[in-house]
Structures are given as structure tokens and as C-alpha cells.
Amino acid sequence: MSSTVAAPSKTAPAGGAKGQPSGDNRYKMLEATMKRHQYAADSLIEVLHTAQELFGFLEVDLLLHIAHSLRVPPSRVYGVATFYHFFSLKPKGDHTVVICMGTACYVKGAAQVVSAIEALGGIKAGETTPDGKVSLMTARCIGACGIAPAVVLDGNITGKQTPAAVVDHVKGWLGNGS
Amino acid sequence: MDLNDLLEIAEKENASAKPIRLRCCTAAGCLSQQGDAVKNALQQAVADADMSDRVEVIGVGCMGLCSAGPLVKVDPDGALFEQVQPQQCASIIASLNGGGPAEASVGSDTIPFFSKQHPIVLENSGRINPERIESYIAAGGYQALYHSLREMAPTDVVEEISKSGLRGRGGAGFPTGLKWATVAKMTAERKYIVCNADEGDPGAFMDRSVLESDPHRVLEGMAIAAYAVGATQGFVYVRGEYPLAIARLKTAIQQARRMGLLGTQIFESPFDFRVDLRIGAGAFVCGEETALLRSIEGQRGTPRPRPPFPAQSGLWGYPTLINNVETFANIAPIVTKGSEWFAGIGTEKSKGTKVFALAGKITNTGLIEVPMGTPLRTIVEEMGGGVPNGKVKAVQTGGPSGGCIPAAHLDTPVDYESLAKLGSIMGSGGMIVMDQSDNMVGVAKFFMEFCMDESCGKCVPCRAGTAQIHKILTKVTDGLATSADLDTLRSLCEMVKSASLCGLGQSAPNPVLSTLRYYPDEYQACIDGGATAEASA
Amino acid sequence: MSQRIVIDPVTRIEGHAKISIQLDDQGQVEGARFHVTEFRGFEKFCLGRPFWEMPGITARICGICPISHILGSAKAGDAILAVKVSEQANKLRRLMNLGQYVQSHALSFFHLSAPDFLLGWDSDPATRNVFGLIKANPDLARKGIRLRQFGQEIISLLGGSKIHPAWAVPGGVRGPLTTEGIDWIKDRLPEANETAELALSLFKGMMDKFKTETQIFGNFPSLFMSLVGPDGEWEHHDGGLRFVDAAGNILADHVAAADYQTVIGEAVEPWSYLKFPYFKLMGYPAGGYRVGPLARLNCAEHMQTPRAERELQEFKGLASGSVNNTFLYHYARLVEIIAALDTIEQLVSDPDIQSDMVRADAGVNNLRGVGITEAPRGTLFHDYTVNRDGLLEHVNLIVSTGQNNLAMNRTVEQIARHYVHGEKIEEGMLNRVEAGIRCYDPCLSCSTHAVGQMPMEVSLLAHDGSVLDTVARA
Amino acid sequence: MAVKTLTIDGKAISAREEQTILQAARENGISIPTLCQLNGTSDIGACRLCLVEVAGIPKLLPACVTRVGEGMEVSTDSERIREYRKMIVELLFAERNHVCAACVENGHCELQDLAISVGMDHSRYDYMNPKCAVDITHKRYGIDHNRCVLCGRCVRVCDEIEGAHTWDFQGRGANTRTISDMFVPWGQAASCTSCGKCVQACPTGAIFRRGSTVAEMQKDRTRLDFIVTAREKKQWIA
Incomplete structure (x- = not known):
């Protein structure tokens, strides 16, 4: 289960990150971040944040590139990237729906919202619909307990949600894919 | 930069204030309910009404009553508008101009929710513009730092904090002054200050609100701490789930640096202090201090045994002072108003105030700050307004590490010791109110699933134990458990509590143990009567 | 009125047999089924495991003939490694297999079957067991027990433990026999020989007494299959597959392990977990065949030692073609003990048996490996398919009991026809059904679970399927 | 080299101050079960099998990372510790597929x-x-x-x-x-x-x-x- 609030970048690496890093502007931006941290090994998580913002998700070749640049063992980079739920090693859908599963949201029925979207998309929390349109995620309390249950639709926090309302919204995404 | 410059900025800021100010909440709760659209609509309405010369619309931080958001408050007359819709804004502005009563629903700041509060940490929240350092300075900001640097020796600062009786607001309640003194005593070529803003307890959003509403307060507290213990570098480790808090912190750090309130030779003293942000990446265990340190070092956030404590050997092996957001937010007022003032608030062993996040089945959800020792009943029933159309069954405090306090114990004063006696903990301040429809076994299972998913996997009791506890609880809720399973559950909980490496595992069984203690009937009912629906709305 | 008799399983699933006897509307036995409900799922369970572990894992299939599984598995492993194990290693493996023959055959004869022979089919079930035998004929019983121990000790001396020594490994074996081991075996051989000869002459002397049993305990024509040596001699571990028919004609010969599927097909019946292997050229069920001691003697033209050869030829004199009487499995078993002891004697005098050059090291060189060995109770196939790393992707095991399945059904049916009268199951019938199955010494845990009694359930079913009578033994 | 005296399971022993309870116990022939501990590598206190009781401290302490102290009274084999160890081993067996x-x-x-x-x-x-x-x-x-x-x-x-x-x-x-x-x-x-x-x-x-x-x-x-x-x-x- 991955949790995030920020909307993912919709641009997955074209043809993967395997291509010529030098020809890809995003690599330059990543390079700038690493340089700003003086290629310090302990900046790994910061660099992973940047990489995910730039590329949408963390492909293995991208992780290898980071490992080599920061001189961190590959297994450690992979270990860190998979320890934190924020990082995704798989591409996310065009749209994301993040359902807060904090206590306040839970007691106000967030689980039912999750079930409704799981049923609608035929996916489990943490998965993306086969057509790549919608990713369903749950979050560990986004701190919007006052307006529980909270659902983050493409990065916008919405409060006091109901299963029906979220289903309607997601149906729109699934319908035309835009 | 010196005191005069500060005062000058404050004066200028106050002077530029227009006679009528509309404060719009732009913290996450209200923003998610079109708070920014309301603010824009108000600004438009002011322009349309050609009142820009005497009316201004400012974005402020959290006003607390999230359930009534978006909130707009009018200064100086104090009118409070609740659940404001953008289309009502013209009417509100018109009412200021003598156009009759506004269409928006009017709230009152004299209701117990507000009147029973004692804001120290939240004193600026909802008042100042969190995106302007001038606004903070106008409210007296950074004077405590100046006072410390220029008029106090580091040991005096530590002494003052010790005398205040302030205890860590992150949950465990360790005396802050003692922690500072430990770090101050260490001789090392480098020391670090870390602000734990990895507020992971589901149901807790105090720190988020403070960071979104008054970020400079936290930075100032960190700077004072750095001076007191001899550190030159600080980190704020903030949850990745709080993008707005991150943005405001970034702005705040930049502004403070530009004004010379962070960086080198602060207030023209030899004191240097740099603050950097570290963004968490979704791991509850990183709220545990040794795990947090590992995470700042760019590693997997797995805790390690203590001792050595971070105060002795923290970041990269150097002495490190870790306090949470609310603790740092208390520092400037203590320095300004003195330890005696602070020690006069609260109870004998728990001084000062505590911010709580009220959520769940309660009328007034939001943030409150009350003196330590305030009875739970006052908070839940008077201030929170109780359960809408129902009765309080239990109050869950301390998140996944805490317990469920049954309604029978509502008269308990909220302080560290009293809550511990009831099998719960103060925690960081989340309070989830449950009503009669909530099944306590389901609640226990919910928390155990949380702990199981968030276990880092390093130590066996937590990694394998939480999974087994969850499995047994699932058997219970599915109606497949026997009394023998409950015995296994109990013994396993005791072991996980005693044998786990860090606080996550040590406290993970609390929700199960406290519900077993107060609601044995509900467990028994599952065993006798088969499957039971889980807690639901 | 038509009826059905069910000899239904047993309280415990594992290793328990269920037998149903179907009556026609005349109340006559129409058919009988021996349902093996034992299903361990080993073929699924092993997937994803390294093939090196298979000797140890498959040894767990059975506590009675683990050695056969270890050897069959090791041979399949040899094939995957694409190595030819050293002569020394092969001799050691053969020695262990022979030790197993001695212990398993002795167990079958002395512990399980002798009480019937010596105390009578209709004697009191309470004493019709090895303990009763000890009481009635203490000297013979003791000798039998010691003969079995002799076989077990050989296994133990080689593998370090009696039950599950994963000592044979892909590429060879883990270690040779010590001088002390050799001496011990040599010391005990004369006694073992004496007991084996005694048992054989005892059985031969009772042949007249057992005329009825010889005729009705599964006396029918069928095919037989076993391994034979290059010259058609008796074989228990190497060589190729031979099929002979009831008249003794050779239908297939020297089929290599890897080619077993050209001659063997496997049918599935919904009423049993066991698969039903058959000789492909004749189809199912006509191609049903028997394996085990009787089959090995029917397939073999010669034995390797003079004493065993004499016994073989005498045995073959019982019939003009193949010996078709299932009851004579017991006889064949005793002949095989003689052959095993002769060969053990040869092997322990061979210096190779002390060599430590017994294990070939190699990587994965074939993606498939088939290992065939002759377990005491019949031919055993281990057929593995692995990926390039050596993890199992497909496993096919054909065990002896499966191959005798069709024959066991026919045997039960024949006995039932003879002994079922009316709608009640009588103890005498029950014991004879059990004895009929026991001729095959089937590899069901049931053959040893209870003292001399097979845990099984027998039901008599009427034509309409209603149960007339059920007797369950735990 | 400072020396500390302490008791482990009632046995009075002396140990160098930089030693852990585990090291001191082993040197004195007292066995404490461990799993994650490996000589020559850093101690992580993860398996929790070496937890011991120290008089006056309510928490159980991992012997592999806890330094000896003067006058410490260590108990490595109380009923509670034995039971916890057993539970931990059982948890390990249930966690994966050990055959x-x-x-x-x-x-x-x-x-x-x-x-x-x-x-x-x-x-x-x-x-x-x-x-x-x-x-x-x-x-x-x-x-x-x-x-x-x-x-x-x-x-x-x-x-x-x-x-x-x-x-x-x-x-x-x-x-x-x-x-x-x-x-x-x-x-x-x-x-x-x-x-x-x-x-x-x-x-x-x-x-x-x-x-x-x-x-x-x-x-x-x-x-x-x-x-x-x-x-x-x-x-x-x-």
C-alpha cells in the first residue's frame, strides 16, 4: 500500500529510463538536485523524492543511476525505495484516488469508500486499473481528521466524502480517461 | 538585524494593517472545502465594493473548528462566519458596509469550544499570515530568540526550560529541560537539532496545523534550542503527506534566512544556525526518534536499541536533540514570559497546555488547546459538543500506541500519568471519539492492522507478533475464535509489549489490551455469536 | 434385488484404503474397487524446490520404502547433472537397495503375512499378528525379526540412520562403507542366509496347503514389468524396462529410463487418487500390468548367483509362461531375499565399497531427468523437469502401488466373488481381502500401521447403491 | 581498563566495562540464546532472544547491546524470559515455511x-x-x-x-x-x-x-x- 498526497507526474519515462540520460532533461534536473546535496549518500531519500516527482515512479534503471551517482550500494537504494510507502516502483495511473485510512476517517466509514472503489475499478488498494487510468491508494492519516472521511482526488483534498460521491467522481475518470 | 530592526518591522506591519481585516482560514482542513475560493471571492468582493482602502482579506492558519469550515473571522469586531460559500462573500462584504446582515451562517467565538481554550502554542494560529514573516514578527516573533542570544547564557536557557516543567509533547512526556541539558553537556565537534514533524498517528493533526499556521514559531524554538545546547545545524523532518506544511516551512526558512534570523551570525552574535528540511516518505515508524535519525541519514527507517540515546549519539554519531513540533512551539513563550508563568499552568506533574485534535463521532471536530489536567469530559462533551444524536462510548487517545478510554472514565483529568493509569497514553494529542455503533474489537483490529503494516520488520516480536495478533483478531471478528484464542491473544500482546525493540512494537498491543480490559463483552460476543460487523459509520 | 458391498476407508485418510464391493441384483459380486484415498500432493509440494533436495524430500513419502525414493530421486538428479555416477558409488547405492530388500521383504513375510500362513486365515484376529506368531513359534519369529534388522542395519551403516538417510545424492552418495561396517555385515551374513533358506523351505512346504489361496487370491493373466539387466538377468536398480505377458513373451525390452513414456501411459479414475499406469501399446485397461517381486522374477531370465539361479528356475517351473498367481508374490519375495543376500556378500568383498570417490559434482546440464529403481514392492519412477537453475517445474512420480492398482482391484474382486455370501461382511472374508491386498505389499502406510491388521473400511453395497454392511478397522 | 562486578543468575562475575552482558555471560560459561548476534559484526538487538532482566529496571534489556554495570543483578533465565523466548521461536516458525x-x-x-x-x-x-x-x-x-x-x-x-x-x-x-x-x-x-x-x-x-x-x-x-x-x-x- 502506497500512500501519497501529491498528484503524480503524468509523464512516465518515455521508453523507460534506459535511454541516454544526457538526452533527457529530467536527468539534468535530477543531476542538479544531487549536485545541490553534493552527491552525499545521506541525501538518498531527498533524491528519490525528486526523482519520483520528475519521472512519476522509480524505475530500476533510474534507481541504479542514483545508486551509482551517490555511490550507494544498489541493494541499499532498493531497500530504501521499498521501505517507504511514498515511493512507487511501478507507474501510477493517469488519475489517483487516495483514501485516508486514519482513525477518524476509519470510524466515519473510509473502509466503505475503499471497498466501493475497489469494486468499481476491479482493483485492490495499491493497484492501478488495467487500462492505466486510475490508481487507488490508501493513506495513513493525511491529517484532515476534522473533515473525515477525507479523500484525495488527483492531489485535491476533499472532505466528508461518501462512497457514492467518490464512485461518481472516479466513474468520470474511467469513462473518458481524461 | 537587531531588536530595533525587529520592532521596526513589527511597527510597519501593524501600521499597514487596514482597519477591517477578514481572516480566512487557509489551513488544510478549510482549503479542502474551498477555503481558497472563499478567500479569492472575498478579495474580489472587496474590490467590487471599492473598499480596498479600509478592508483587507488575509489568509491565516487554522482557527481550530474544522467541522465548521471554511471559517472567516472579521477583525476587529470578532464576527465569525462558518461554512462560508464563495457565493456568500459579496453579502458578507456588503454587511461590513452597512448592507444588512450577511447571508452566511454566523458562528460565535464565545461557545465553549473557543472560550475554554488556553492558547499558547496556537496563540498565533488563525491570526497571523503564515506565509509572511513580518506577520509573525508583528505578533512579537523572534524576540525570544533575540532575548536568548543577547541576554542569556546557553545554560540559562536550559535552566529556564527545565524550570518551566515542560515535557515532550511527542507522546512519552520526557522532561524537555533534562534532554536539553544532556545534549548541552556533551562535548562534540558538532551537534544537531531535529524537529520531529513526522506526525504519524492517525487522528492527530496538531503538528500539521501548527506548521501550516505558524511555522516561524517552530523555527524560533529550534534556534533557541540550538543556542542552548550548542548546535549549528537543524533538520525539520516533516511528513510527506503534509504538502502545505512543507511549502510553508520552506517559505518560512527562506524568509528567516533572508532576514538573518537563521544562518550565520544571527542577531550579530557568533551564533550560527542553519535549518534544512527532510521530507518523510511514508513510514509511521520514523516518528520513533532513532528511526527518524536513520531516515535523515538516507537509510531505511529502522530503530535501534537505546542507549545510546540520540542525545549522546544521534545523527552521524553526534549528539542530537530531538523534540517534536509542539514542544518547540512552546519554547519562545516560555523564554518571553518566563518559566514561572508556564509552570503556573496545568497540573503538578504536567505543566502548560496541550493541543488536542478532536475527531470521530463528535459535533465539533478540530483543534483545541487546553491546560493540562482539563477533564476529558470538558473536552469531549462541553467543547466538542458530544456525539451528535448519540452517546460517547469511548475516547481513543494516543493513536495506534494508545488505548480506548471508556465513557465511565470521562472525568479523568488529561495528563501524562492519569492516561497511563487507564492503559492509554497522551500520545501526540489525537482524540477520536467513538459512539455506540463502533465495535471495539473492530477498532482494535484496525489499529493492529496499522501497526502490522507499519512495523519496520527488524525485531521479531513486532514483525511476527503484530501479524499474529492481527490474525487472531480477524478470527475473532469473523466469529471463528475460541476462548483459547483470547488467551493466546493476551499472552502474545504482553510479550510484544515487553519484548519489542522500539516504541512502535512496545505500544502496538495497547489498543487490544485496553479494549480487552474495558470491553471484554464485545470479544466474548464475537466468540459466542459468530461474525460481528466491524466498526462503521 | 441388487446390492453393493463397500469396504470403506478408514478413519484416517493417510495410508488408508477403502474397498467397495458391488453386488448385482442377484446378490452376486459384480465388481470391487480398491480406492486409495491416500494423497500426499508431493508432486505439487515439490515444485520450486532445488532438485538436490528431492532425495530428502521424497523420502518422506513413505516410512517403509524411503530408500527407493532416495535412490530413484538421486538417479533422476544424476540425469539432470548429466553425470554417470562412479562404479563405486553405484555399488554403494546397490548395496543399500539390497539392504532394503532384505528388511522390507522380511517385514512383509515374517511380520505381516506369516501369522496368516502359520496361524490360519480364520484364527482369532486378536492373536493373528506378529505377537501371536512369537507365542506360537518364537524361534521363527525371532529369526524373522533379526533378518529384518540385518537389512535395516546395512541401510544404517551406509546412511547413518535407518529411516530417512538422504545419503544417495545427485551425482553419487555421501560416503562409503567403513571397515567396521563390512565386518559387521560379513559376521551376520551366515545367520541371515540360514533364516532366508528356512523361510523359503517353510513356504515351499506349505504350497499344497495354500492351493485355494493360490487359485483365488488374484490368479489372472496380466502383463508384468520390471527392470532387467543387459542380458535379461534379474535387476533391482539398473538396467532397462521389460514387459512380459502372461505367457512369458517379451513385449518390450531394455527401455531406457528417459523413454519410459513411450511404453507407459497413466490413466485417471475419478474414484481413486492413484493414477493407473498401463502398457501403452495395449491401451487402458487392457495394458494393466503387475510390478514387484513376482514381476521381477517373471521378467528375469537368470539370476546372478548359482543359489539364486536355482531358486529362480524352480520358481519358473510352477507355470509354463509367467507365474500369474498373486499369492506367489510371497514366494518370489523369499527368492529375492536369497538373491539379495548373495549379492550383498559379493559387494562387501569388493574394495570399491570403501572408496571415497563416490560423488560427481556438476551443474544443471539437462532440464529433465528420469530415475528408475526397483523398490521392494515394484518399479519406481521419478521424473523431474527443472529450470536452468535447477528448481523443479514439473514432477511426475509413479509408485509401485499405483502400477499394481488395477491388479489389486481384480484381486479384491476375485476374493469377494469367492467369499461374499449374503449381505453381511464376515471376518473371514475381510481377512482374505486384506491378505489379497497384502500379497502386493502395497506401499500404503496401512500395511504396517496396525499390528497385523490393515486399517481399512469395507462396505457391501447393494445394486441401488445402498449400504448393506460396513466394517471399519482403525 | 576498568572492571565492573555484577551477578548473572546469582553468579558473581567481573567484566571489563566495555563488555556487554552477553560477552560477560559467555566468558563465564553462562549461555544466553541469540540469533541475530554474530561475532565480528555490529550488534542490532533485533531477535530479542537475548533479553534479560536487570534488577531495578522494569524493561527487559537485550544482552547483546547492554553494557555491564557495577552491581548489576542480571537474570537470564526467569520464567517470564523463558516463556517469551519460546513465543519468539514459535513466531519465527509460524512466520515462514520451515520444514x-x-x-x-x-x-x-x-x-x-x-x-x-x-x-x-x-x-x-x-x-x-x-x-x-x-x-x-x-x-x-x-x-x-x-x-x-x-x-x-x-x-x-x-x-x-x-x-x-x-x-x-x-x-x-x-x-x-x-x-x-x-x-x-x-x-x-x-x-x-x-x-x-x-x-x-x-x-x-x-x-x-x-x-x-x-x-x-x-x-x-x-x-x-x-x-x-x-x-x-x-x-x-x-
């Missing part, structure tokens, strides 16, 4: 020895039956995750002694898995020097020599001790 009878390490396994020493005859907990893979892509070694107890010895020995850091953990909680390099099959892990230290370090049959058959794998810890001692005492520098 001793068919395991390469059968008879030489530290986990099996622990089970015997705590008197475990079955696990009172439900088996989790996680899907775990076997990786024998390495030319010489293999890793069977069914038998992994996540003690991290391989990770530390590879990082701290060999210096390759081929191993690490991926994921977290019950989903933690030991991985080589970027979660590639071991045989493709470029950083692996095939030194075999992890094989010797692994307490169970999880990491084994390729081609090992049941009960055949026996770890030789003295090889690690040799390297560590030689390094610490600089025996290789003339």
Missing part, C-alpha cells in the same frame, strides 16, 4: 537448536504460509527465503566484513525480504564477490551451498572468526 525434515540444514540449524532448547514441540500460532521463492541462480550458493528469519547476519557480514554490501532488505514488516543488489537474482548481482561469508553467517538453511542435499549443510563459523580476528589484530600485516 526441518526436508531442510539442508537439518541437524545443524541454529533455529532448530533454539526450538529444542526452549522446549518447543509445535507452534501455537497459525502458520502464515507466505509465498517465498528459492533463488539458486548463483553458481555456488543458493538462498531459500522460506527459511530466512531476517536476522540480517548476511547483510552485515557482507557489508561490514566483506565490504560488498550485496545484501540488504527490501520492503518492511512481514513483507521484508532479503535481496541482492537491485532485487536481481543472486547470480546476477554484480557486487557479489562469491566469498561465501553470508553462507557461513546464516543461522538457518536459508543460505546454503548450491547442490546441498537434505541435512548436508553445516556452517563453519570459525572461518568468519578467523577473518575477523586476523583483521582486528592486523595479523595479515607483516
